[in-house]
Amino acid sequence: MAAPAPLQPHLRSLYRRLLRELPSRAKTHTILSNPSPIQKHIRSSFASPASKGRFIEARLEEAEQYVQYIRAQRMYATLIERYNPGMNMGEEERVRLTARRDGIWEEQ
DSSP: OOOOOOOOHHHHHHHHHHHHHSOOSSSSSOTTTSOOHHHHHHHHHHHSOOOSSHHHHHHHHHHHHHHHHHHHHHHHHHHHHHHOTTTTSOHHHHHHHHHHHHTOOOOO
16 A cells, blocks of 8 residues: 655644544554444545645535534533443433432432
């Protein structure tokens, strides 16, 4: 496989921001050694030579908007989890914690 052409600093920054915003597949940092299909697609779209002009500008704007969108979605999910802590709990766990908070439940 031929080495990809060096990217301009703005493109490299955008590429890295896109990769950073993608959800991690594992707890380990093996993102570059085992890229996902979406990471491969992003890399190929940044590495492939495209025609100059408005097309590239439109693609860059689209990529910037995509970075902003996935960042906002990540923040939204974080806030939902933070302000609704019982959302992912089972019914029994929720009842136990409510009773404990009200002083009804005794730990055994």
